Amino acid sequence: MTTTDTPAVRVVPVRHYGRWLTALVVAGLAALFLRALLTSPNLEPGTVAHYLFQDYVLDGVLTTLWLTLLAMVLGTAGGILLAVLRLSDNPVLRGVSWTFIWVFRGTPLLVQIIFFGFLGALFPRITLSVPFTGTVLFDRPTSVVVTGTVAAVLALSLNEMAYAAEVIRGGILAVDGGQTEAAAALGMSPTLTLRRVVLPQAMRVIIPPMGNETITMLKSTALVSIIAGRDLMTAVQSVYQNNYKVIPLLVVAAIWYLALVSLLSAGQWLVERRFGRGFARGGVR
Amino acid sequence: MTAMVRAEGVTKRFGPVEVLKGIDLTVAPGEVACLLGPSGSGKSTFLRCVNHLERIDGGQLSVDGELVGYRRQGDRLYELKAREVAVRRRDIGMVFQRFNLFPHLTALGNVTEAPVRVLRTPRAQAREEALRLLDRVGLADRAHHYPSQLSGGQQQRVAIARAMAMRPKLMLFDEPTSALDPELVGEVLDVMKGLAADGMTMVVVTHEMGFAREVADQVAFLDDGVVVEVGPPDEVLGRPRHERTRAFLDKVL
Ligand SMILES: Nc1ncnc2c1ncn2[C@@H]1O[C@H](COP(=O)(O)OP(=O)(O)OP(=O)(O)O)[C@@H](O)[C@H]1O
Numbered sequence A: 001m002t003t004t005d006t007p008a009v010r011v012v013p014v015r016h017y018g019r020w021l022t023a024l025v026v027a028g029l030a031a032l033f034l035r036a037l038l039t040s041p042n043l044e045p046g047t048v049a050h051y052l053f054q055d056y057v058l059d060g061v062l063t064t065l066w067l068t069l070l071a072m073v074l075g076t077a078g079g080i081l082l083a084v085l086r087l088s089d090n091p092v093l094r095g096v097s098w099t100f101i102w103v104f105r106g107t108p109l110l111v112q113i114i115f116f117g118f119l120g121a122l123f124p125r126i127t128l129s130v131p132f133t134g135t136v137l138f139d140r141p142t143s144v145v146v147t148g149t150v151a152a153v154l155a156l157s158l159n160e161m162a163y164a165a166e167v168i169r170g171g172i173l174a175v176d177g178g179q180t181e182a183a184a185a186l187g188m189s190p191t192l193t194l195r196r197v198v199l200p201q202a203m204r205v206i207i208p209p210m211g212n213e214t215i216t217m218l219k220s221t222a223l224v225s226i227i228a229g230r231d232l233m234t235a236v237q238s239v240y241q242n243n244y245k246v247i248p249l250l251v252v253a254a255i256w257y258l259a260l261v262s263l264l265s266a267g268q269w270l271v272e273r274r275f276g277r278g279f280a281r282g283g284v285r
Numbered sequence B: 001m002t003a004m005v006r007a008e009g010v011t012k013r014f015g016p017v018e019v020l021k022g023i024d025l026t027v028a029p030g031e032v033a034c035l036l037g038p039s040g041s042g043k044s045t046f047l048r049c050v051n052h053l054e055r056i057d058g059g060q061l062s063v064d065g066e067l068v069g070y071r072r073q074g075d076r077l078y079e080l081k082a083r084e085v086a087v088r089r090r091d092i093g094m095v096f097q098r099f100n101l102f103p104h105l106t107a108l109g110n111v112t113e114a115p116v117r118v119l120r121t122p123r124a125q126a127r128e129e130a131l132r133l134l135d136r137v138g139l140a141d142r143a144h145h146y147p148s149q150l151s152g153g154q155q156q157r158v159a160i161a162r163a164m165a166m167r168p169k170l171m172l173f174d175e176p177t178s179a180l181d182p183e184l185v186g187e188v189l190d191v192m193k194g195l196a197a198d199g200m201t202m203v204v205v206t207h208e209m210g211f212a213r214e215v216a217d218q219v220a221f222l223d224d225g226v227v228v229e230v231g232p233p234d235e236v237l238g239r240p241r242h243e244r245t246r247a248f249l250d251k252v253l
C-alpha cells in the first residue's frame, strides 16, 4: 500500500516526557537547597547586603577587573607572537618560544608572582646603557620601577602568554592548509596571510578556550595579594579576618565574581558571533 | 615572442621519490594547454611548481621570461625571499580542486581581498571591478553570500573571479570540476571557455576530454613524471602515438 491514497495523516512530534520529569526533580531540589540556605543561621542576608557595596569592596572589584583585562590583553598579544614564533621556519626563534612556554607553564603562578615582587632582591638596579660608550640612558633602583602593581601585571601577563600561545597555536593549526595556499596564490605575503586569512578563521577555535583563560585569570588575580593587594578577594579577606563573618563575606565575593564572569561571558558571546560569520553553524549572516 | 610558461627538464622529488623526472613544456601567450594523465603522474605537482608552491630540484622553469623562484644576476641564481615570491605570484592566478574560498568573507569579500590588500586598489574601485567579475561568472546576485551558502559550482566560479581580480597574465587550474556534481560541471567549464575565448593563457589539469578537445591548443599527456606525448588535441586524443596514452584514453573515454 502506498501513502498517496492515505487520507489526511496527522504529524505527531516526539513527546519529551523525560524533560518534564527532569524539570520537576530539579525544581524540587532547588527549593530544598534554597530553604536550607535561607534558614541557615550563618548566611545573614542583611550582612551580605551591607558589605556588597562598601567602597573597599567596589575598589576590589575594579582592581580585579582591570588586572584581568590588562593581563589578558598583554597575554593574548604576547601569545600570538609566541605562537607565530613556534610555527616559524627559524629554529632559533622556535627554540626561544618553546623555552619561554616551558618555563612559564612549568612553574607555579604563585612562584612567578613572588619572583617578580621581589625582583629587587635579585637585581638591585635596572640599568640601560649604550655599549662601549659608557653613556647611561636609564638607571633606577628595581624597587622603584617594578612596583607591586607592575610586578603583578608582569607576572600575570607573562604567565598568560605561555598558555595563550598554545591555545592560539592550536587555532592556527586547525585552519585548513588550502587557505594559506589560496592566499599565497593571490600574491599575499606570509604576514598578510596570517593577519587576514588564518587568524580570523583561527579565532573560532581560539575564543572558547580563551574565555576559559579569562575566567581563570579573574580568579588568579587573588594571588597577587601577597605583593600588591586590594583585589576583590583580598578586600573581602581583610574584612572577615577582623569581624569573623566569613560566610557572608565569601558570599559577597562570590556574587561579584559571578557578576564579572557573566559580563565576560556576554562579551565572549558577542565576539564569537562576530567571528562565526560565514560558518554554517552558530553565527549570524 | 617569450613563452608564457617554459619548462625544461623540470625535476622534483619528495624525499626519495622522484615525482617529476624532467618535464618539458612550452605554453605561448594566449594559449590553452591541458594536462592529462593518470592519478599520481605529477600533474598537480607540476602546476604547483609553476607558481612556486613547490620548489623544483632541477631543470629550469620560467613564467613570462622570469625564472620561477629565482633571480638571475650575472651568472648566479639567487633564491627569492618569501616576500619576493609573493610579488611574482600576483601575475599568476590559480584555481583549486576544492575551491579554497575564504569562508569568513562573502563572495564579494573574497574577490576584493587581494586587490585591496596586495595591489592597494582603492576599495570602491576594487568593489566595482569585483561586481563586474561576479556578473561575468553569472553570480551578480550572490555577491553578499558566504561560501557556505553557495553550491559547489557557484563557489568555483567565485574562485575564478577571485583569481581574475588580480588581472593575471596566466591562469592555472587544478582539476577545477573534479569536486563537483555532474550537473554543475558545465557552468564552470562555460566560464573557463569564456576566459579562453578572451585570450587568457591557461594551463588546465582536467579529466574533461570534451573541454580539452574543444578549447585546448595543446594537450600534454603525463605519466610517471614525464610528458609522454604533447600536441594538438585531435592528434593526442584522436591518434595517440604512444601505447601509454592509448591505454589511458581507453580507460577514461
Ligand atoms: N607533499 C607531498 N609529499 C610527498 N609526496 C607527495 C606530495 N605531494 C604529492 N606527492 C606524491 O607525488 C606524486 C604525484 O602527485 P600529484 O598530486 O602531482 O599527482 P596528480 O597527477 O595530480 O594526481 P591526481 O590526478 O590524483 O590529482 C604522488 O605519488 C604523490 O603521492
Ligand SMILES: [Mg+2]
Pocket (backbone or CB within 6 Å): B043, B044, B045, B174, B175
Ligand atoms: Mg592532482
